[in-house]
Amino acid sequence: MSKILIVEDEESIADLERDYLELSGFEVEIENSGDVGLQRAVNEDFDLIILDLMLPEVDGFEICKKIREEKNTPVIMVSAKKDDIDKIRGLGLGADDYMTKPFSPSELVARVKAHLARYERLIGSSAQENEIIEIRGLKIDKTARRVYINDEEKTFTTKEFDLLTFLAQNPNHVFTKEELFQKIWDMESIGDIATVTVHIKKIREKIEVNTAKPQYIETIWGVGYRFKV
Numbered sequence: 001m002s003k004i005l006i007v008e009d010e011e012s013i014a015d016l017e018r019d020y021l022e023l024s025g026f027e028v029e030i031e032n033s034g035d036v037g038l039q040r041a042v043n044e045d046f047d048l049i050i051l052d053l054m055l056p057e058v059d060g061f062e063i064c065k066k067i068r069e070e071k072n073t074p075v076i077m078v079s080a081k082k083d084d085i086d087k088i089r090g091l092g093l094g095a096d097d098y099m100t101k102p103f104s105p106s107e108l109v110a111r112v113k114a115h116l117a118r119y120e121r122l123i124g125s126s127a128q129e130n131e132i133i134e135i136r137g138l139k140i141d142k143t144a145r146r147v148y149i150n151d152e153e154k155t156f157t158t159k160e161f162d163l164l165t166f167l168a169q170n171p172n173h174v175f176t177k178e179e180l181f182q183k184i185w186d187m188e189s190i191g192d193i194a195t196v197t198v199h200i201k202k203i204r205e206k207i208e209v210n211t212a213k214p215q216y217i218e219t220i221w222g223v224g225y226r227f228k229v
Contacts (some may be wrong), residue, residue, distance in 0.1 A: 002047040002116055003027045007037030007063065008078075010056050013101075020105040021112065028134055034058030047114055050108070051095070053079035055088065061093060068094035072158045074115040078103070084194060091198040094157040097185065097193070098227050114186040119158065135229060138216060140165055147207070154206040159184060163201035164195075164203050167217060170228050176224040200225060202211060 002023060009032050010013035016083070017029040029046075031037035034055035038201040041049050041063060049067065053060040064075055079086060087098045096115055099108065122145070133140040139148040145161055147154045162184050167175070175183075177193035185195065204211045218226045 001025065001027050003029070003045070004048050004112065005037070005041055005044075005046040005048045006030045006052065007034065007041065007055065007060070008032065008050070008052040009034075010052075016105055017108060020109050021095055024109050024113070028113070032056075034060070034063060035042050038063045042066050042072075046073060047119075048074045048112055050078060050112070053077060053081060053090065058083070061089060064090065064093045064095050068157060072119075074117065074119050074158065076108075076111060078108075087194055088198050091195055094203060096157075105110040116184055118162075122162075133165070135168060135171075136215070138168075139173055146206050149207050156203075156206065160199055160203050160206075163199050164207070164217075166228065167225065171227045174220050174223055174226045182222065 004026050006014050006017055006028060008017070011032060014030045014032065016084060018030060021028045029040075031040055035057035037051075037100050038058050040046075048171065051060045051063055055063070060077055060079070064077060067075060068071060075129075076097045077090045077097060078099045078126045079090075080101040082100050085098075097111055100110070113177060131142040133142065137150045138149075141147070142165060146163065146191075147156050147161065150167065166180070166183055173206065177196040180196045181193055192212050200217060201211075204214055204217060207216055208214045220226055
């Protein structure tokens with residue numbers, strides 16, 4: 001049974017999320033303060049973390065940052081703040097998803113299932129022999145989930161690695177942002193493709209010598225992105 005941690009200071013919302021998730025067969029624990037939520041998220045083993053942005057003591061941004069320094073556990077950030085800057089910041093810190101309140105509890109359950117299923121598939125692949133993609137100084141070790149640029153290792157979040165690997169495995173193919181969202185996040189974009197843009201930007205910062213003139217991931221204006229070989 002997958003174990004989920006909800007860090008949410010509004011008890012009624014946390015209880016509702018827990019009820020729907022438990023009905024779907026998940027084991028759920030709740031923390032209402034940011035400091036305790038941070039300690040548990042980092043020090044205990046959870047399969048997924050649902051993280052509110054506005055929390056007492058320590059906010060969701062800081063918690064997400066600390067989680068990503070320690071582990072790749074899927075993180076879904078939720079907030080009543082609809083500003084794109086908050087969404088971009090949360091995704092930039094390594095959150096796998098961002099949901100704006102109010103949202104349907106059934107949608108939350110669907111996203112939790114999608115992220116868990118993908119993460120479990122990725123973990124299960126570790127038993128395979130190392131499969132490596134090498135292109136002009138870029139080395140992607142799919143099995144070890146490690147990325148190198150000219151033999152220097154770069155740190156990638158789960159979704160950043162997935163997105164880079166998918167593009168590299170499909171060179172010279174132009175993908176729309178909607179297609180990439182569906183492929184990597186296992187969900188329809190629901191009109192929100194900022195996630196893809198943020199992740200492409202973070203990937204370029206790690207692998208490109210000049211992000212203004214990328215040699216790997218090319219923007220096809222008005223369409224999407226293409227990995228150049």
